Amino acid sequence: MPDVAPRGAEPLVLKVLALAFTVFIVGYILVPILVTVAMSFNDAAMIRFPINVWSMKWYADFFGSPQWMDALENSILIAIGTAAISTTSGVLCAWAFQRFHIPFRDMWYILIMMPLFMPGVVLGLGVAIAFGGISIGGYAFYGSRELVMLAHSLWAMPLVFMLMEATFKTIDYRIVEASYDLGGGPVRTFFEVVLPLVSTGIVSSLLFAFVISLNEFVMALFLTDRDTQTLPVLMWLSLRSAGTPRLAVASVILALTVFTCLTVIMLWYIRQLRKVAR
Amino acid sequence: MFLLWKVVNDEGFLPLADVLCLPGRAEQECPCDPRGWSKSLTVSTALELRNVIRRFGTVVAVNDVSLNVSKGEFVTLLGPSGSGKTSTLRLVGGFENLDGGSILLNGQRIDHLPAYRRDTATIFQSGALFPHKTVAENVAYGLRMRNVPKDAIMKRISESLDIVRLKGFEARYPAQLSGGQKQRVALARSLAVRPAILLFDEPLSALDLSLRLQLRAEIKRLHDELKFTAIYVTHDQGEAMAMSSRVAVMNAGAIEQIDKPETVFHSPTSEFVYTFIGESCCLPVRVTSAGIEDKKGQAVGLRLGERLAEGECRIYVRPSRLRLISEAALLPNQLTARIHFIEFLGDLYRYHLKAGALELAADHAGSIGHGVGDEIEIGWRNEDMRVFR
């Protein structure tokens, strides 16, 4: 009979360690979240603990402030734009890679993925330098929302591409062939058969791109001006100067926007599953 | 912008119509007639393959295949995997490109056309139904692509589902259907467009036995009723024999023999066809002046009715054609062998026999009263034996 390790002491130590670690990690992740949520309901003007009076005062302040509401509006508009741009280009590109033969495929793949590995500072700097002062048809490009959307797409589009590439690989190509076989041309097949097959991938892509853009602030810092600044940018600029619970409210609003989208997507997803698998 | 459009649309307005799904394309490109079968074929030869070649790298999947399919014929491509039957079918369907030769449908070359411009309809192995569309939408798909008017589509859907006995299933989704039902919808979907030729890509191999037999009979019935033209690919001999007007046995990318099922079964022209169709036993022997010996050089008690030329050859017999003991005595070809083991196959007993290095099997309806280890006589007629060198 081979030596059996002495049971008893070790598993208990491990169990305790595991529990302690679990507490630690849960606490670690939740601390900033809880702190922010708590502070957003603080009535006082200063950020300090303990919180003596609770109220929704700063929420009212946030929704009443044009500067902050504009920033929120900018953020959402830019996020929607980024989601649209990056999902469209990412999906089309991934389909091209899946369906067609492309010369120097690997090289193009690396090229498309490259921006993902660049720090936000570098990307923001590059775009700001290259497009600083450029205007198209009288409309100032630099400082515009559109430029930020495109800059954010530098990160979002490769992610969409990666996700959709993996998704396209999972579809049963015979179904696509069936569509061709019955007379559906490439364009019709794409819209009527392929896209519905990968609808979950597309929705996930839209969500990813939206969240990335909404939360991003380094590139936005370089590329926005006073009129187009996004909420995270405004928060960053206010950090040093005005440390009020309004910032906490802003954080909560930002997070709520993300969670609302997430919930909507989840509900849609569940409805989809129920429809097809009944 | 205009230049780009011009370059992309060298063919003229057709691709643009493709994109915009304009009417007018239907009449120009698609010879299929929503009103009936026979009008869509103007010549009696529906499909012609001329010296078709298809390569995958260094492997030649389809090796100079020529085939004519007449209107209303049901031709089966039968063969083991890798024989090129599926590749041939996919070439006709337009899912793969030729490396040589040509394909004519209804007298016109189609091998340059993409799949969506060919008047073919394929029934895939897994059905390949659109999972996000209902049964009705699936069946309607091909008709919509051909810009058939809406009321005609509705009529055609109910006709097609009726034919495959799935009336009432219009609103169901593929996920709610059984395997057999899915294949019937696939059939309805392809029948609905009344193509010049139907292509079956091993549609029954994913189903269990009873379902397979059931659908096999259905397809045959449909063919007798509608008289469509079809190419059917399978590795199952039973299917091939039961359903086809002609069977083409394929091996290594070429058609070894193409004939009526009975002819292929009773008069195979090559060793491959003989061994592939039905069951057979192989007796590899060497004929010398002194007698007949097996591979190891031992003499075997094989007495043949006709003298064979000297040299190595392979003698083939079928288990069902061998006679045992008393019945063997009167036959011109006889062999003495020892019973190795006995298999009970329900309807009959199969006796596995050994004679020196030779092994064979003989079927008999009842027990013959001998057991393992006994030596018995086996006999067969001249016409039940084939010799290949």
Add this chain to the structure above:
Amino acid sequence: MTDAVRIDDASYETQRTAQERRKLLAPWILMLPALVIVLVFFGIPTVYMVRMSFNLHMDQRLYVPGFTFEHYVNLFSNPLFTNAILTTIKLALVASLATVVIGYAFALLVWLKPARWRLLFIGLALAPLLISEIAIIFGWWMFFPKNGLLSYGLLSAGLIHEKISLMYTEFAAFVGLVYVTLPYCFFILLSIFDGIDKRLLEASADLGASPLKTFREVMLPLTWTGILVAFSQSFIWTMGTYATPSALGPDTLWTMGFLIQEQMLGKHNWPMASALAVVLVIGVAAVMVVTRSMQSERTSFHA
């Protein structure tokens, strides 16, 4: 019938070549939007930036066209910059190490736990990703200072006697940095773990190995490449960071990211900012190449 074919041959050829041309063009049309984005908004700026790093900078102007290496020389000789480079690397190394260790433990925990916990923990790990970095910074910004939650909590618990501030310390920057990078590390490692058959652990225990031995002999070798990938990803990410350390850390904690921003927006010295960016990117690329080669060595060893 042969006549029909012969007449068709001419139109057949034209149709066929048009078809082939379409097939060649199609993928490029599909890839066009993505390529435009990458080439115009990444390719051009990169080229621009590299070119800019060689420009001159005089007085208060953004840049003066010219060609000089002075910014690079300055970068590597001026202690201001060299310190920043070293600080960045040091911070990135330490933060990555901690992230990988914590991430590994976390992923291990989730992987070994039964399924019903898994979803909860994945949701938890997802949280920092869904929250903006600025919100995270702000969260810790309210936790560390004298009047923050940490101080209040410890005071109330009686563990300390006067308010304490960990704000603007290297530790705070470190904590924030790990927080931001942890989710990526976690998911990379978790997916590696999912590729391992749990029964290997059972087999190891069955053969008499203690949990620690099993970890060392079975888990560690199998997940080694995963650890490398996670580490390099964290390292690359933290090298480029700028907001978290500068907000939470002391004013002396200058990272390259911070310097780039300062040179760009503060000092309006575009060439210098570009030079810094170029050096940063080359550093990041070097790390990626090194990790990639280490990975492939490993896999060829296995094969």
